[in-house]
Amino acid sequence: MAVEEFEPRIVAFMCNWCTYAGADNAGVARLESPANILPIRVMCSGRISPELVLRTFREGADGVLVMGCHLGDCHYSSGNHRTIKRIPLLKSLLGFAGINPERLQLEWVSAAEGPRFTQVTKAFVERVRTLGPLSEEVAA
Amino acid sequence: MDYKNVLTTCVYCGCGCGLYLEVLDGRVIGVWPAKTHEITDGKLCIKGWNIDGFIYHEDRLKTPLIRKDGHLVEASWDEALSLVAEKLGTIKAESGPDSIAFLSSAKGTNEENYLLQKLSRAVIGTNNVDHCARL
Amino acid sequence: MNEQPVPSIIEAIRQTVAERLQELDGVVALRRSSEGVAPHVFQQGDDLSELEIVPRYPLTTVVSRLHKSFPEIRLGIVARGCDERAFVEMAKRNQIDPDRLFILGIACTAEEAEECHCAAPFPKHLVVGKPVAPGSPNPVVAEYDNTPLAKRNAFWRRQFAKCIKCYGCRNICPECFCEDCAMEDPAWVEPGLLAPPFPVFHLIRAMHMASRCVACRQCDLTCPAHIPLTVLYDLMRRDMEATLGYIPGEDIKAPPPLSVTLNEAPLLVNTGHMD
Numbered sequence: 001m002a003v004e005e006f007e008p009r010i011v012a013f014m015c016n017w018c019t020y021a022g023a024d025n026a027g028v029a030r031l032e033s034p035a036n037i038l039p040i041r042v043m044c045s046g047r048i049s050p051e052l053v054l055r056t057f058r059e060g061a062d063g064v065l066v067m068g069c070h071l072g073d074c075h076y077s078s079g080n081h082r083t084i085k086r087i088p089l090l091k092s093l094l095g096f097a098g099i100n101p102e103r104l105q106l107e108w109v110s111a112a113e114g115p116r117f118t119q120v121t122k123a124f125v126e127r128v129r130t131l132g133p134l135s136e137e138v139a140a
Numbered sequence: 141m142d143y144k145n146v147l148t149t150c151v152y153c154g155c156g157c158g159l160y161l162e163v164l165d166g167r168v169i170g171v172w173p174a175k176t177h178e179i180t181d182g183k184l185c186i187k188g189w190n191i192d193g194f195i196y197h198e199d200r201l202k203t204p205l206i207r208k209d210g211h212l213v214e215a216s217w218d219e220a221l222s223l224v225a226e227k228l229g230t231i232k233a234e235s236g237p238d239s240i241a242f243l244s245s246a247k248g249t250n251e252e253n254y255l256l257q258k259l260s261r262a263v264i265g266t267n268n269v270d271h272c273a274r275l
Numbered sequence: 276m277n278e279q280p281v282p283s284i285i286e287a288i289r290q291t292v293a294e295r296l297q298e299l300d301g302v303v304a305l306r307r308s309s310e311g312v313a314p315h316v317f318q319q320g321d322d323l324s325e326l327e328i329v330p331r332y333p334l335t336t337v338v339s340r341l342h343k344s345f346p347e348i349r350l351g352i353v354a355r356g357c358d359e360r361a362f363v364e365m366a367k368r369n370q371i372d373p374d375r376l377f378i379l380g381i382a383c384t385a386e387e388a389e390e391c392h393c394a395a396p397f398p399k400h401l402v403v404g405k406p407v408a409p410g411s412p413n414p415v416v417a418e419y420d421n422t423p424l425a426k427r428n429a430f431w432r433r434q435f436a437k438c439i440k441c442y443g444c445r446n447i448c449p450e451c452f453c454e455d456c457a458m459e460d461p462a463w464v465e466p467g468l469l470a471p472p473f474p475v476f477h478l479i480r481a482m483h484m485a486s487r488c489v490a491c492r493q494c495d496l497t498c499p500a501h502i503p504l505t506v507l508y509d510l511m512r513r514d515m516e517a518t519l520g521y522i523p524g525e526d527i528k529a530p531p532p533l534s535v536t537l538n539e540a541p542l543l544v545n546t547g548h549m550d
Contacts, residue, residue, distance in 0.1 A: 085532060
């Protein structure tokens with residue numbers, strides 16, 4: 001009997017100026033990215049609040065990727081300074097609450113890094129696949 | 141500047157938690173749970189925490205209202221009570237005392253409930269008395 | 276030999292307040308009446324024998340309300356270590372004017388320090404009482420690194436299943452002053468669910484407490500379901516200190532690190548994203 005493989009549902013928040021363009025770059029170059037990714041464009045990764053990430057998990061995401069510009073490249077100069085402090089803290093908090101912190105990942109992907117975009121997303125999907133569905137870690 | 145905390149009892153349920161209404165210059169600005177109260181022990185439920193929500197609410201009735209020509213108009217207490225007494229008397233005479241029922245409130249005091257059942261039984265002459273939780 | 280009787284802490288603080296009331300518009304402290312003990316603003320002429328120091332209420336919230344209603348008022352506060360820390364964090368966020376508040380600090384007793392597992396049971400502006408040693412660490416927090424993920428998960432699921440969503444933790448917290456609270460926003464927390472959804476509801480608050488929680492334990496005392504919220508906030512505080520070197524309530528000049536740039540509040544550890 002064939003067992004259906006678990007396909008993780010991943011939401012990826014991408015900053016408009018860098019990562020979203022990088023994802024576009026990957027598409028234009030015909031590089032394959034996993035279909036598990038639901039992309040959500042935001043103007044800056046610094047806009048990603050903890051409640052947004054938590055609600056995303058609540059709505060059924062098994063993993064959340066937060067992606068933005070490399071330090072120094074932020075279109076709003078220091079938006080990603082907030083991201084780099086908040087996301088690791090939120091990961092810690094998930095760990096304290098007994099939810100695997102690897103389900104949340106922060107990555108910098110620039111507009112020119114199409115190949116890196118596909119590499120990061122593929123690796124994350126596989127990582128979350130081994131972690132299993134989130135529904136097994138939170139109450140219904 | 142007149143700041144004070146006034147101990148009172150929450151009106152929302154039979155537990156009767158003790159809480160303080162925080163009053164600044166005559167206006168209620170907040171709520172504190174009563175930490176020295178035997179029942180409350182410094183804790184409140186969401187209703188107790190929001191006990192001050194209705195005090196200044198714009199929908200709160202400030203005067204009696206009487207329906208005239210299909211519209212509710214402001215009236216005095218005398219006018220309203222006279223109308224109620226007159227109508228209750230008329231209904232009792234035309235349809236008998238058991239055509240009237242009195243519904244009280246678990247939020248009311250014991251004394252208010254006593255008065256209402258006295259009105260029902262002694263004045264109108266019916267045993268049709270019950271309270272809101274039975275609706 | 277005639278020895279002067281040493282005044283008790285309560286007598287000493289009453290004396291101090293009486294003296295300071297000559298130059299202040301009021302002193303925020305606890306007052307005992309026939310009804311019980313509640314926050315009060317003592318003014319000149321008030322009967323100071325009614326001043327009490329227990330049970331603890333978040334007196335800084337009273338100061339904040341008064342500072343906003345009366346822009347000129349100059350107040351004192353009878354403050355424990357946690358009250359002073361709460362004041363520091365509120366002052367940074369423009370909730371209290373530090374130029375118009377005078378801390379009349381009292382030290383907690385050893386029993387009080389132990390009850391709260393408090394790391395700093397006395398304020399810097401100590402006026403009455405002697406500092407005692409910190410309380411022993413909370414055993415759940417101390418063992419947390421050795422607790423596996425699944426056990427942590429089971430622990431919090433059980434705890435948060437008791438939550439009746441009274442918002443008491445948020446209402447009593449001296450640092451929770453937002454007019455539009457994220458915990459009430461239906462965009463983040465679905466209305467109408469009891470117990471509120473795990474982990475969204477409680478982790479929003481835990482995350483918001485990251486640079487604010489001063490370990491006053493009022494939330495623990497106010498939770499009708501006895502959820503040990505401060506365990507989570509203690510862990511966050513430990514993380515904040517390790518990654519950003521930030522201790523809430525410690526330094527009034529240190530900006531809240533999560534809101535400012537890396538130049539103003541740098542990361543102390545490399546989280547792998549420093550490129």
